[in-house]
Amino acid sequence: MLKPDQKLVIHFFEQIDKLNGKMGHAVLRYSRNPITCAIDFSHSGSSTRDLLDFGPDVPVLASVDEAVRAGGEVLVLGMAPSGGRLPPEMIAEVDKAVAVGMSVINGLHEHLGSRYPDLADGQWIWDIRREPQDLGIAWARAAGLQNRRALLVGTDMAVGKMTAGLEIWQAALKQNIRADFLATGQIGILITGKGIPLDAIRVDYACGAVEKMVMEAGDAELALVEGQGSIVHPGSSSTLPLMRGSCPTHLVLCHRAGLTHLDTV
Amino acid sequence: MLKPDQKLVIHFFEQIDKLNGKMGHAVLRYSRNPITCAIDFSHSGSSTRDLLDFGPDVPVLASVDEAVRAGGEVLVLGMAPSGGRLPPEMIAEVDKAVAVGMSVINGLHEHLGSRYPDLADGQWIWDIRREPQDLGIAWARAAGLQNRRALLVGTDMAVGKMTAGLEIWQAALKQNIRADFLATGQIGILITGKGIPLDAIRVDYACGAVEKMVMEAGDAELALVEGQGSIVHPGSSSTLPLMRGSCPTHLVLCHRAGLTHLDTV
Known part of the structure; x- marks a missing residue:
């Protein structure tokens, strides 16, 4: 799959300066791969540092073709459309990228792999949010580990649980x-190359998936378990499987200074 | 799908007198459909009342063919194999049933519908544990309802949450x-004909699926929300989405008398 020297292109689909561009933002901030450029139709001609105050300064281009000419090898879908569905105009962009030989990293719930059955040698589609195979039930086995297990929890979603953990x-x-960072979301998995997409796992297997990952990292003196969701948001159900699966010895509570009410969905 | 007068055949796959036969047991106990017979290789020749102290007294037969000759129309997979996978010998039985025109009710995680693309008119495969379409995020909307919402919770799994609710x-x-009974598991859905298979829903949509169901039942003076899992079992993550999605006004705690430790997985 993704090799450390492969050159990334982050497609923001006009979300480069918006909260919904958070997947691309995190790639800019944390990926160890070289980043060739970003794509954002509404900001082409500028550079990422004109728009963002973090990450490397790379050009913002207008098309997949330009990105390939600039040396891009892997297209990263850098935004999260509402509801997690890929609108047709975004799929058309992925079609273009695949046609010219790029690989694709997709962190959305909607999978793309089956759309491209005939890939070239070395070309791949990484649908990060696939439920892992061979999951079982949890049985609090992590409680028997002797290491420290710090779980990141948050008062709201998007308050920096992953960032604090990293x-x-x-x-x-x-x-x-x-120390080891145990990713539980698509961005963390992309950055570290491993982990579980907790929000894409069926409720029956959620605790077991967390436990399996934590047990496999039992040699780490400090296992940092990336949190998901919020301890108080009514739409979030990740906290319970994270607690039960990891049996944490420490919690790190993330809160956005000044926030007095839930801010996000 | 299932019509009220269709005759059921419960295939227990040698679990008729075991805990893993609980799907079939609940169908015997609560289904309003007529039940033609049970199938259990190890007990053929007996009747259900020889083995169980509840439900109607129906013959226990040795094969799908015998069950069809007795008038059976719908095969119910009445047991839960370890890990939720269907062993090949069970699939062979379903193949036989479909070949002679029976419809099939499957409450397991493994789906069967795609195995039988060429069904006869009126023949169907009901894979109960399919994630519903069009799920969204929860936002505690149920808290605005004026009705009573009683959520069944349990100290362990299989301690009678569904039974108490029914x-x-x-x-x-x-x-x-x-009153309305809001089913959240495959047995409750089979019995009532509606509901959500909570344990087959992805973590991201779990709270939202519960909320949607509770909102749609907003006219019921008393909404009885079937519980799943356990409030203390380390393998269970259903309690949180059930609480957040239903915003219950009442909890009914189910406990097996005498139970001092977790008993089930």
Whole structure:
């Protein structure tokens, strides 16, 4: 799948300066792969640093063709359309990219792999939000581990649970702590190359999927479990499987300063 | 799909006297459809009342062919194999039933519909555990309803949440209370003909699916929300979406008398 030297193109579909561009924003901020350019129709001609105050400064182009000419190899769908569905105009862009030989990273619930049965050698479609195989039920086995397990929780969605976890992970590694970041969402999985897309897992298997991942990381002195959802949002059901699957020894509560009411869906 | 007068055949696959036969047991106990017979290889020649102390007394036969000759029209997979997978020998039985024109009710995670693309007129495969379409996020809208919403919760799995809910429902109807039973599992859905298979719904949509169902039943004076899983079992993650989606006004806690430790997975 994704190799460390493959050059990414982040397609923002006009969300580069909006909250819905958060997948692309996180790739800009944290991916270790080289990033060739971004694509955003409404901002072509500018560069990412004209629009964002983080990440590398790369050009914002107007089309997949331009991105390929610039050396892009892997198209990352960098935005989250409302409801998780891919509108036809976005699919048309992916069609173009696949036709010219690009690989594709798709973090949305709607999968693309079956759309492209005839890929070239080395070309791939990575639908990150696929339920893993061979999941079972959880049985609080993580409680028997001797390591520290810090679960990131948040008062709202999109309040920095992943970002805080990644920052703690990096800081721990710098201190020679044998730390691991256990991704539970599409962005974290893209950045670290492993993990589980918790929100795409059926309720029956949610705790078991978390437990399996935490058990497999049992050698890490500090396992940082990426959180999902919110401890108080009525639309979020991730907190319970995360708690039960990881049996955390520590919780890190993320809150946006000044936030007094739920802000997001 | 299932019509009220269609004659059921419950295939127990040698689980008729075991806990894993609970789907078939509940059909015996609560289905309003006529039940022609049961199938269980290890007990053929006996009758259900020889083995069980509830439900109608129907013969236990040895094969699908015998069941069809006895008038059976719909095969119900009445057991839950470990891990929710259908072993090949069970699929062979379904193949036989479909070949002679029976319809099939399958409550397992593994779906069968795509296996039989060429069904006769009026023949159907009901894979109950399919995620509903058009699910969205929950927003605690149920909290705005004026009715009573009683959620069944349990200290362990298989401690009678569904049974208690069905009994309360029947008792309420007898008292002319406008009550509704909102099924969240395959057995409740089979019995009532509607509901959501909560454990087959992706974590992202779990709260929203419950909320949608509860809102649609907003006219019921008493909405009895079938529970799933357990409030303390480490493998269960259903309680949170059930609480958030239904915003219950009442909880009914089910506990098996004498139980001091978790008993089931």
